[in-house]
Amino acid sequence: MNKPASKSTRPRGVQTIETGGRILGALAQARGPLQLRDLAEMVGISSAQLHPYMVSFRQMDLVEQTDRGLYQLGPFALHLGLSRLRNQNAYRETISRVGALSDDLGLMVSIAVWGMHGPTITYVQEFDARIHANVQVGGNYNMTVTATGAVFGAFLPRSATEPVVERELSDREFLRRAFFKVDAETYRAATVRARRDGYATTRDMPIPGVSAVAAPVFDHTGKMQLAVTVIGPTGYIDLGPEGAPVRELLEFTATLSRDLGYDTAA
Incomplete structure (x- = not known):
């Protein structure tokens, strides 16, 4: 009689693919483009070993080089990341x-x-040419100065959001370029209001003349899956609680969450 396989037995894989995965993972975690030697150090292999991987990854468009030769x-x-996100039911709905x-x-x-x-911005529904804001698929919203960031900060565990918040608040260039005061106290207050109200708003920030309202979408487990953000010119978008943007957005996210199995009463 054959003995059952041990739980500690690991199926045999392809080492080169696993190494490639570590390389891509290191690039994903990096805060910016990397030199070959720095990437090799992060992955734990020599630059000579790393170079053939980068050649193949470049041919597949998994990796690209900047004008300075960084990776x-x-x-x-x-596209791979967005494809994975799009396969989530909440996203499709x-x-x-x-x-x-x-x-x-x-x-x-x-x-x-x-x-x-x-x-991370995964979809943008444009409407005419009312505003000129740098909202692009694949880009990121700042946590500390956007309505979207306040919503994620309010409804996701702090263990997930805090590293991003701390990184922003320690980024001197980001703080220097801001048109407004950026600090932990202001951000915390925004998350408290978002948790209380079920949505967050920003006026004239992070871009002067552009304002927004954001609200969360939950699934059947009660976990926030995504945020929907309505963006418009400050003089055109009504951010009041009875204004159409806030009212219709909350109706939209509540209906969607309910259809995904979220128990709004609970």
Whole structure:
């Protein structure tokens, strides 16, 4: 009689693929493009061993080089990540409905999910040419100065969000470029209000003349899956609790959460 396989027995894999995965993982965790030798040190292999991987990854568009010869994830890596996100039910349901919300309000609407570097924009529903904001698929919302960041900070565990917040608050260049005061106290107050109200707003920040309202979408486990953000010119978007953008966004996210199995009464 054959003995059952031990639970500690690990199936045999392909070592080169696992090494490639560590390389891509290191690039994903990096705060910016890397030199070959720095990447090799992070992965724990020599530069000579790493170079053939980078040649293959570049041919597949998984990795690309900057003008300075530094390495970063390429466009195909982004497509892989977005494909994984799009396969989530909450995302598919949201994207199938968000166009109607944008049309009703006459405003831009974005969808963001939590990624390695914070709130990650996965879809943008444009509306005419009312605003010029740097909201692009694959980009990230700042945690400390956006309505989207406040919503994630309010409804995700601090163990997940705090490293991103601390990184922003220690980024001197980010603080220098800001048009407004950025500090931990202001951010904490915004998350408290978002948790109380179920949504967050920002006026004239992070871009002067542009304002936004964001709200969370929950699944059947009660976990926040994504944020929907309505964006518009400050003089055009009504951020009051009875204004159409806030009211319709909350109706939209509540209906979507309920359809995903979220118990709003609980």
